[in-house]
Amino acid sequence: MSALDDTPLPAPPVLRAEGILDRLAALRAADAPTHGGRVLSYVYDPDLAELDALAGDAIRAVQPLNALDPTTFSSVAVMERELVSFARDMLHGTGAQDASGVVGTVTSGGTESCLLAVKTARDAFLAAQPAQADGSPRTLATLGFALRVVAPTTVHAAFHKAAAYLGLELVLVPVDPASCRADPAALAEAVGDGRDVALVVVSAPSYPHGVVDPVEEVAAAASALGVPVHVDACVGGWVLPFWPDAAAQVPVFDFRVPGVTSISADVHKYGYAPKGTSVLLTRDRDRQRHQLFATTRWPGYPVVNSTIMGSKSAGPLAAAWAVTQALGVPGYQAVTARCAGATSALHEVLGSIEGLRVVGLPVGPLVAVATDESVPADRRIDPHVWSDAVRASGFVLQPQPGFTQPDGSRLPHTTHFTVTPVTAGVVGGLGAALLDAAEAVRGVPRPDPQQVLAGLLATLAPGVEPTDAVAALGSLDSATAWELVQRTVLGGADTRGGDAPEPGTGPMAPLLALVEALPPAVSERLLVELIARLAEPVPGSAED
């Protein structure tokens, strides 16, 4: 009996749990609807309440785990292995029994998969270079040239982020403006002899237009030079393999193509898992080992991480594992059939609307719509004015800005649809809303980008030449950027904490026009300010 045994334990804290979940429910009620097929981007709804419940239960079951260490928490290793195996079979990777087999990792999402694909390519490239004079390995700084990633302009922004984070140069190659597919000859020209190229990236399909890049042609050319190819199937990876009559309808984009070295496929998109999981698959074990980070050079525990995070939740993995086990291949085929049916119905409606056209030849459930310039101006429909009108019926579509490619060619501004299985149940109402809105806005032009910009500049800096005023926006401080955000995105006021609509609920056409007209550095700075301010406590509000 020691004195310590007699010491009374300090009392546990008194929790103030009451009302917390009610408040959360009230906050959630203000969110855009995640179910029911009203929002045709961001959310991927299989329309199976049971599956949601299963995913939630799986998250609860692993809530206290730390997925940092699969040796301590062995369930993490088993679930990851089984999810990687499912994805590998789906994308026709052969087993890892031999060195050239396909191995993989579960990551936190598409962006992390893309970042890690670039990181792997960078470090594999550096490892293959001759060592420095003192025997130490090459670094980017001692290469003597800029290491490049070559991709079409339609490649996901995650690769812009990867290049920025990892110190590589992203070379963006124009796509064919008619099909919006990557141009293999233009990519080959940009790759050149390939000696300074860490990775070529193509998409299956691209997010903006839903078209599948010519993976076979690009991979054949790249592999002839020994340049690795990543196929970004973040959005397509869990849906194209199950598309009805895929063998005839979907160009081959997966590990059946010899030069493809890695593929990203997000389980939290068409895998129908809650947010927080993607799979990155890599051909060749030795290559994939460059993805992992390890260090024993500190006084703490030896660190080895396959992904960017250290300590991490096992919840997304468990949910994704449970969802994929529950659906299995037949389940994915069934939900994908509903998704494909809804996509056909949507194409039929869109095809009947004079003044709009579907961009390129999309394969799968993504569709982008632009103005049909082949009809007289008074019969044309602007996709952004149209999607703003559709919003009145409760359907939320995603406007995308027009884009000038490096060769000066234009990709038009579009409105994007992400069709999911739940769309099948609302496609009648959606179709009617699309047709009604089309009649209402036919012939109505969008706000002219240059005029929107000139209007803004005139209020900001009266009497100053527009070009000088834009130049003055070059380096904005937070206060000025916030002022501008309030005048533009928020339509005149700080709406945080009030009853006014959140950003994005007003008309989007003028905002997208402004994004197109502003130099990217300025629009990017304004968006940074908007998002950073959303996380700042609002002085004097109930939350503060």
Ligand SMILES: *Cc1c(COP(=O)(O)O)cnc(C)c1O
């Ligand atoms: C969604 C997407 C990404 C990025 O994925 P996140 O899960 O949003 O991080 C990358 N590439 C493509 C083609 C995508 O559709």
